[in-house]
Amino acid sequence: MTDFLKLAEDIAREAGDMLLAKRPTMSGEVETKSSPTDVVTILDKASEELIRERVLAARPSDRILGEEGGEEPGESDVRWIVDPIDGTVNFLYGLPDWAVSIAVEVSGQVVAGVVNVPARGEVFTASLGDGAWLGAERLRCNTGVPLAQALVATGFGYSKVRRAVQGEVVAQVLPRVRDIRRGGSCAIDICSLAAGRLDAYYERGVNHWDFAAAGLVATESGARLGGLHGRPVSPYFALCAAPGLFEDLHDLLASLNPERDT
Numbered sequence: 001m002t003d004f005l006k007l008a009e010d011i012a013r014e015a016g017d018m019l020l021a022k023r024p025t026m027s028g029e030v031e032t033k034s035s036p037t038d039v040v041t042i043l044d045k046a047s048e049e050l051i052r053e054r055v056l057a058a059r060p061s062d063r064i065l066g067e068e069g070g071e072e073p074g075e076s077d078v079r080w081i082v083d084p085i086d087g088t089v090n091f092l093y094g095l096p097d098w099a100v101s102i103a104v105e106v107s108g109q110v111v112a113g114v115v116n117v118p119a120r121g122e123v124f125t126a127s128l129g130d131g132a133w134l135g136a137e138r139l140r141c142n143t144g145v146p147l148a149q150a151l152v153a154t155g156f157g158y159s160k161v162r163r164a165v166q167g168e169v170v171a172q173v174l175p176r177v178r179d180i181r182r183g184g185s186c187a188i189d190i191c192s193l194a195a196g197r198l199d200a201y202y203e204r205g206v207n208h209w210d211f212a213a214a215g216l217v218a219t220e221s222g223a224r225l226g227g228l229h230g231r232p233v234s235p236y237f238a239l240c241a242a243p244g245l246f247e248d249l250h251d252l253l254a255s256l257n258p259e260r261d262t
């Protein structure tokens, strides 16, 4: 596991350095994907290509799932889950909260995760059973926070229909918590929770590459990660908080999202 983490961290740092160096001149080359607000820059693709090349150079038979390049079939039990830039809209506008996220999954279980936030000089890491770390600092999520005093992060997808539903849900959550944050990077939101900078996070319609690495950082910090209606975390719904707050927020969100995963 240490080897996986070391390789993932080295690659996430190299991609982050490349992005920091090229962002000032190259971030403006933009295409759209699923909707006019769903953007991808030339550097999202360059970051993913760099990561794929480095992973395959070191471990040629591993599988890779990446946001921009999809998944290549293969036989290996080891799968790398890559978001080459999480927080592309922040990246495009020169806001600092964007990250390179790399997780390593063995037989379906995430065993190592790195979330590199280059513009803040912060690298979050975790390997299974070995704690969550921000550099050399061991992370513990906040505990014992009642829902009414929780600082809750969330995010919004790129489709208008989904956003309308998310807006209705957040309007119901806002009066019941301390406040809401929308940082623009799922991976950073979840790592911030692990570091005690937020108390909870939820979002409907995220992807494995958004939460795979950060989810391990959060669970290794003592948080619970799951979905709605007692289901595991999935692209349908991601919810994360310390035990206690998790259940209270879960029940509120389940009442506001009554339909089950299909």
Ligand code: IPD
Residues within 6 Å of the ligand: 067, 083, 085, 086, 087, 088, 089, 154, 155, 156, 157, 158, 183, 184, 185, 186, 187, 203, 205, 206, 210
């Ligand atoms: C997005 C970010 C955002 C979340 C969206 C994601 P991207 O990822 O994580 O915070 O609200 O659902 O799609 O597109 O910037 O990699």
Ligand code: CA
Residues within 6 Å of the ligand: 039, 040, 067, 088
């Ligand atoms: Ca994207």
Ligand code: CA
Residues within 6 Å of the ligand: 083, 085, 086, 087, 186, 209, 210
């Ligand atoms: Ca993402």
Ligand code: CA
Residues within 6 Å of the ligand: 044, 067, 083, 084, 085, 086, 087, 088
């Ligand atoms: Ca992305």
